[in-house]
Amino acid sequence: MSRKYLFQKKYIAFFSVIPLLLITGLVQVECPVCEGSGYVSGAPGMENVVIIKTEGTQRYVNRDMNMCGMYVMYLYDVVLSVVNKGDEDTWGYAKLTLVDLKQGKAIDSQYVILEVPAATSLDVSYTVWFRSEEDTRLLRDEVHGDIVTDEVPDVTCDGKGRLALNSWFVANGLKDTFIELGRQQVQYTPPVEFDPGSEQWLP
Ligand SMILES: [Zn+2]
Numbered sequence: 001m002s003r004k005y006l007f008q009k010k011y012i013a014f015f016s017v018i019p020l021l022l023i024t025g026l027v028q029v030e031c032p033v034c035e036g037s038g039y040v041s042g043a044p045g046m047e048n049v050v051i052i053k054t055e056g057t058q059r060y061v062n063r064d065m066n067m068c069g070m071y072v073m074y075l076y077d078v079v080l081s082v083v084n085k086g087d088e089d090t091w092g093y094a095k096l097t098l099v100d101l102k103q104g105k106a107i108d109s110q111y112v113i114l115e116v117p118a119a120t121s122l123d124v125s126y127t128v129w130f131r132s133e134e135d136t137r138l139l140r141d142e143v144h145g146d147i148v149t150d151e152v153p154d155v156t157c158d159g160k161g162r163l164a165l166n167s168w169f170v171a172n173g174l175k176d177t178f179i180e181l182g183r184q185q186v187q188y189t190p191p192v193e194f195d196p197g198s199e200q201w202l203p
Pocket of ligand 1: 032034035037039154156157158159160161162
Protein backbone atom coordinates (compact mmCIF):
# COMPACT_ATOMS: atom_id res chain seq x y z
CA MET A 1 0.00 0.00 0.00
CA SER A 2 1.51 3.32 -0.96
CA ARG A 3 2.07 6.10 1.57
CA LYS A 4 -0.06 8.36 -0.45
CA TYR A 5 -2.95 5.94 -0.22
CA LEU A 6 -2.53 5.59 3.59
CA PHE A 7 -2.53 9.34 4.00
CA GLN A 8 -5.67 9.60 1.97
CA LYS A 9 -7.32 6.97 4.11
CA LYS A 10 -6.54 8.85 7.33
CA TYR A 11 -7.64 12.06 5.73
CA ILE A 12 -10.92 10.57 4.66
CA ALA A 13 -11.48 9.05 8.12
CA PHE A 14 -10.81 12.38 9.84
CA PHE A 15 -13.04 14.35 7.57
CA SER A 16 -15.88 11.90 7.86
CA VAL A 17 -15.78 11.23 11.63
CA ILE A 18 -15.66 14.87 12.74
CA PRO A 19 -18.61 16.04 10.63
CA LEU A 20 -20.50 12.94 11.69
CA LEU A 21 -20.06 13.90 15.36
CA LEU A 22 -21.08 17.47 14.63
CA ILE A 23 -24.06 16.43 12.58
CA THR A 24 -25.34 13.91 15.15
CA GLY A 25 -25.10 16.70 17.76
CA LEU A 26 -27.07 19.12 15.60
CA VAL A 27 -29.64 16.91 13.97
CA GLN A 28 -32.81 16.79 16.01
CA VAL A 29 -34.82 13.60 15.96
CA GLU A 30 -38.06 12.53 17.55
CA CYS A 31 -37.66 11.57 21.21
CA PRO A 32 -38.05 7.78 21.60
CA VAL A 33 -39.51 7.99 25.11
CA CYS A 34 -42.50 10.32 24.50
CA GLU A 35 -42.64 9.73 20.73
CA GLY A 36 -42.39 13.43 20.04
CA SER A 37 -45.26 14.73 22.16
CA GLY A 38 -42.99 16.06 24.94
CA TYR A 39 -45.37 14.53 27.47
CA VAL A 40 -45.75 11.12 29.02
CA SER A 41 -48.85 9.89 30.77
CA GLY A 42 -48.92 8.62 34.30
CA ALA A 43 -48.81 4.84 33.93
CA PRO A 44 -51.61 2.53 35.08
CA GLY A 45 -51.03 1.22 38.57
CA MET A 46 -49.49 4.47 39.84
CA GLU A 47 -52.69 5.16 41.78
CA ASN A 48 -51.61 2.28 44.08
CA VAL A 49 -48.29 3.95 44.84
CA VAL A 50 -48.14 6.06 47.99
CA ILE A 51 -45.32 8.29 49.19
CA ILE A 52 -44.81 7.65 52.89
CA LYS A 53 -41.96 10.08 53.45
CA THR A 54 -39.91 12.60 51.46
CA GLU A 55 -36.55 13.67 52.80
CA GLY A 56 -34.61 16.45 51.10
CA THR A 57 -31.09 17.49 52.09
CA GLN A 58 -29.49 20.55 50.58
CA ARG A 59 -26.04 19.74 49.23
CA TYR A 60 -24.97 22.78 47.27
CA VAL A 61 -26.15 26.20 46.15
CA ASN A 62 -24.81 27.73 42.94
CA ARG A 63 -25.22 31.50 43.01
CA ASP A 64 -22.75 32.09 40.13
CA MET A 65 -25.52 31.51 37.63
CA ASN A 66 -27.05 34.73 38.92
CA MET A 67 -24.38 37.04 37.44
CA CYS A 68 -26.52 38.07 34.48
CA GLY A 69 -29.70 38.12 36.51
CA MET A 70 -30.39 34.54 35.55
CA TYR A 71 -31.06 32.16 38.39
CA VAL A 72 -29.80 30.35 41.46
CA MET A 73 -29.46 26.55 41.42
CA TYR A 74 -30.05 24.45 44.52
CA LEU A 75 -28.76 20.87 44.56
CA TYR A 76 -30.65 18.44 46.77
CA ASP A 77 -30.37 14.81 47.73
CA VAL A 78 -33.92 13.52 47.92
CA VAL A 79 -35.02 10.16 49.32
CA LEU A 80 -38.56 9.04 48.59
CA SER A 81 -40.00 6.26 50.73
CA VAL A 82 -42.74 4.73 48.63
CA VAL A 83 -45.00 1.72 48.72
CA ASN A 84 -46.89 -0.03 45.94
CA LYS A 85 -50.03 -1.51 47.47
CA GLY A 86 -51.19 -2.91 44.16
CA ASP A 87 -50.49 -6.37 42.79
CA GLU A 88 -48.78 -5.22 39.58
CA ASP A 89 -45.36 -3.67 38.95
CA THR A 90 -45.64 -0.08 37.87
CA TRP A 91 -43.57 2.90 36.84
CA GLY A 92 -44.42 6.53 36.41
CA TYR A 93 -43.42 9.93 37.68
CA ALA A 94 -43.10 11.69 40.99
CA LYS A 95 -43.12 15.46 41.27
CA LEU A 96 -40.60 16.90 43.72
CA THR A 97 -41.25 20.45 44.90
CA LEU A 98 -38.81 22.57 46.86
CA VAL A 99 -40.76 24.68 49.35
CA ASP A 100 -39.59 27.69 51.30
CA LEU A 101 -41.51 27.26 54.56
CA LYS A 102 -40.50 30.69 55.86
CA GLN A 103 -42.09 32.50 52.92
CA GLY A 104 -44.67 29.77 52.46
CA LYS A 105 -44.08 29.37 48.74
CA ALA A 106 -42.94 26.78 46.24
CA ILE A 107 -39.54 27.55 44.69
CA ASP A 108 -39.44 25.01 41.87
CA SER A 109 -40.66 21.53 40.87
CA GLN A 110 -38.86 18.70 39.10
CA TYR A 111 -40.14 15.38 37.81
CA VAL A 112 -38.36 12.09 38.47
CA ILE A 113 -38.97 8.56 37.23
CA LEU A 114 -40.23 6.13 39.81
CA GLU A 115 -40.59 2.37 39.42
CA VAL A 116 -42.08 0.21 42.15
CA PRO A 117 -42.60 -3.56 41.91
CA ALA A 118 -45.89 -5.05 43.09
CA ALA A 119 -46.50 -5.17 46.87
CA THR A 120 -43.15 -3.60 47.65
CA SER A 121 -41.91 -0.68 49.70
CA LEU A 122 -38.78 1.12 48.57
CA ASP A 123 -36.42 3.96 49.39
CA VAL A 124 -35.42 5.67 46.15
CA SER A 125 -32.64 8.31 46.09
CA TYR A 126 -32.42 11.16 43.62
CA THR A 127 -30.05 14.04 43.08
CA VAL A 128 -32.12 16.98 41.89
CA TRP A 129 -31.39 20.56 40.83
CA PHE A 130 -34.04 23.13 41.67
CA ARG A 131 -33.95 26.57 40.11
CA SER A 132 -35.02 29.93 41.46
CA GLU A 133 -35.19 33.27 39.66
CA GLU A 134 -34.58 35.13 42.89
CA ASP A 135 -31.74 34.48 45.31
CA THR A 136 -33.66 33.11 48.24
CA ARG A 137 -31.80 32.14 51.42
CA LEU A 138 -33.59 28.97 52.35
CA LEU A 139 -33.72 29.06 56.12
CA ARG A 140 -36.56 26.60 56.47
CA ASP A 141 -36.82 24.44 53.42
CA GLU A 142 -38.61 21.23 52.66
CA VAL A 143 -38.99 18.96 49.64
CA HIS A 144 -42.49 17.64 48.94
CA GLY A 145 -43.08 14.54 46.87
CA ASP A 146 -46.27 13.80 44.93
CA ILE A 147 -47.18 10.86 42.72
CA VAL A 148 -48.20 12.04 39.28
CA THR A 149 -51.21 10.28 37.79
CA ASP A 150 -51.85 12.61 34.82
CA GLU A 151 -49.57 13.80 32.02
CA VAL A 152 -46.15 15.21 32.85
CA PRO A 153 -43.37 16.76 30.74
CA ASP A 154 -40.91 14.08 29.59
CA VAL A 155 -37.64 14.36 31.53
CA THR A 156 -35.65 12.75 28.70
CA CYS A 157 -36.21 15.54 26.16
CA ASP A 158 -37.16 18.19 28.75
CA GLY A 159 -40.68 18.37 27.32
CA LYS A 160 -39.44 19.39 23.86
CA GLY A 161 -40.33 16.12 22.10
CA ARG A 162 -37.08 16.22 20.14
CA LEU A 163 -33.51 15.20 20.94
CA ALA A 164 -30.10 15.62 19.35
CA LEU A 165 -29.33 12.46 17.40
CA ASN A 166 -26.33 11.61 19.60
CA SER A 167 -28.56 11.68 22.71
CA TRP A 168 -31.11 9.47 21.04
CA PHE A 169 -28.89 6.39 21.39
CA VAL A 170 -28.51 7.11 25.10
CA ALA A 171 -32.18 7.97 25.61
CA ASN A 172 -33.35 4.83 23.91
CA GLY A 173 -31.56 2.71 26.51
CA LEU A 174 -31.90 5.25 29.31
CA LYS A 175 -35.14 4.33 31.00
CA ASP A 176 -33.93 1.19 32.74
CA THR A 177 -30.59 2.64 33.82
CA PHE A 178 -32.32 5.70 35.20
CA ILE A 179 -34.69 3.58 37.21
CA GLU A 180 -31.95 1.30 38.60
CA LEU A 181 -30.15 4.23 40.27
CA GLY A 182 -29.97 4.19 44.03
CA ARG A 183 -32.71 1.76 44.74
CA GLN A 184 -33.10 -0.13 47.99
CA GLN A 185 -35.76 -2.71 48.07
CA VAL A 186 -37.62 -4.36 50.92
CA GLN A 187 -40.70 -6.50 50.84
CA TYR A 188 -43.87 -4.62 51.70
CA THR A 189 -46.00 -6.16 54.43
CA PRO A 190 -49.59 -4.94 54.33
CA PRO A 191 -50.83 -3.57 57.67
CA VAL A 192 -52.93 -5.93 59.78
CA GLU A 193 -56.53 -5.09 59.09
CA PHE A 194 -58.55 -3.94 62.04
CA ASP A 195 -61.51 -6.21 62.47
CA PRO A 196 -63.81 -5.00 65.27
CA GLY A 197 -65.43 -8.44 65.42
CA SER A 198 -62.15 -10.20 66.05
CA GLU A 199 -61.42 -11.29 69.60
CA GLN A 200 -57.83 -10.04 69.64
CA TRP A 201 -59.07 -6.42 69.76
CA LEU A 202 -61.33 -7.01 72.77
CA PRO A 203 -60.04 -6.04 76.21
ZN1 LIG B 1 -39.48 13.06 25.04
